[in-house]
Amino acid sequence: MDISRFPSFKLDGKVALVTGGSKGIGLAMACALGIHGAHVVIASRKADELQTVVDEMKNQGLDFSWVQADVTKKGQVHDMIDNIIECHGKLDILVNNAGMNIRKPLIEVEEDDWDQVINTNLKGIFFVGQAAAKQMMKQKNGKIINISSILGGIGMPSQTSYAASKGGINQLTKVWASELSPYNINVNAIAPAYIKTPMTSPWLQDEERYKQIVQNTMMKRIGEVEDVAGPVVFLASDASNYVTGHILYVDGGWTAQ
Template sequence: MDLSRFPSFRLDGKVALVTGGSKGIGLAMACALGIHGANVVIASRNADDLQKVAEDMNNQGLKFSWIQADVTDKERVNDMIDQIVEQHGRLDILVNNAGMNIRKPLIEVEEEDWDQVLNTNLKGIFLVGQAAAKQMMKQRSGKIINISSILGGIGMPFQTSYAASKGGINQLTKVWASELSPYNINVNAIAPAYIRTPMTGAWLQDEERYKEIVRNTMMNRIGEPEDVAGPVVFLASDAANYITGHILYVDGGWTAK
């Protein structure tokens, strides 16, 4: 058997952008890509957080840089992609991760709540994905990984806006996969269950809620940010070259029950 035909999980020389990359799942995924050799650009709204994270990772031997950006601002998003290409010459991997949540019962959801969540979680994914796709089409190669959620496929109380946005991400992923495949661009999504992050930390302090989540998970625990590290490296690597349009559930078995 010719072992040279087997693809590598290494990302040496690849340029990766991770939005929402200064904390939580985003930071874990950025670190995983960096550990496997990628030049990683992290982006979010908070410049102070970005700078601290980039300095820390560079001190640990990874190749990190940062860009302050609001993913809901089309002009700023386009500038971000242009800046990455100017500095690195290309963009090989997009981890489309920036997101937020406002948990309320349906009858208490304000129009402003809906707009805020959908603008960040769905419009932001669209704007960054569109800008990145334009560059990847020129290169005729690339990997786009959208971060969805199990709530894009299952129903749960108090998640009206968030679930709608994540369901939209799942459909965008499938449409983009079909549209961009002629350009050798793979588009997939990762759909985690509850992961312990700054965004979920306070919510998970409720003991009964925590127990219910654990009961629904075959692995009998809450997910940690590092649990998403392997899946993102896999989908970003040449080992996943024949996978596109897929929603990969990283949920401890939740959706298999």
């Protein structure tokens, strides 16, 4: 067997964009890509937060930069991609991560609640994916990794808007995989269960909820941000070249029961 033909998990020379990359799961995935050799551009709406993170990562030896953008604004999204191409000449990897949640029972969801969640989680994913795809089609290569959730495939109370957005992301992933495969672009999604982040931390303070989540998970624990590191590196690397249109559940076994 010729082992020289086996693909590598190394990302040396790759340029990656991680939206919502200044904290939580986004930052963990950005760090994982940086550790494996990629230059990582993190994006969010808060410039001061981005600069603080970039300084910290550079101090730890990672190759990071940042760009400010609101993913719900199409003009800002296109400016973001143009900025990356101007600075780095290409975009190899997109981690389409920016998201939010407003938890309310169905009958309490206001129009503004729905709009905020759908605009960020679904329209924002669409805007960034579309802009990145245009560049990757020119390059005739690329990796797009959309961040979904187990709630894109299962039902849970008080998650109307969020679950709708994540189910939409799953379908976008499959459609984009079909459209972009002729251009050597892989499109996949990572669907985590509950991960300890600044966004979930207040909600996980409820002991009953915490206990229920642990009971629903085969591995009997809440996920840590480091648990998404391996999956994102795999999907960003040449090791996943024959994987596209896939929703990778990172859920401790929750959806396998």
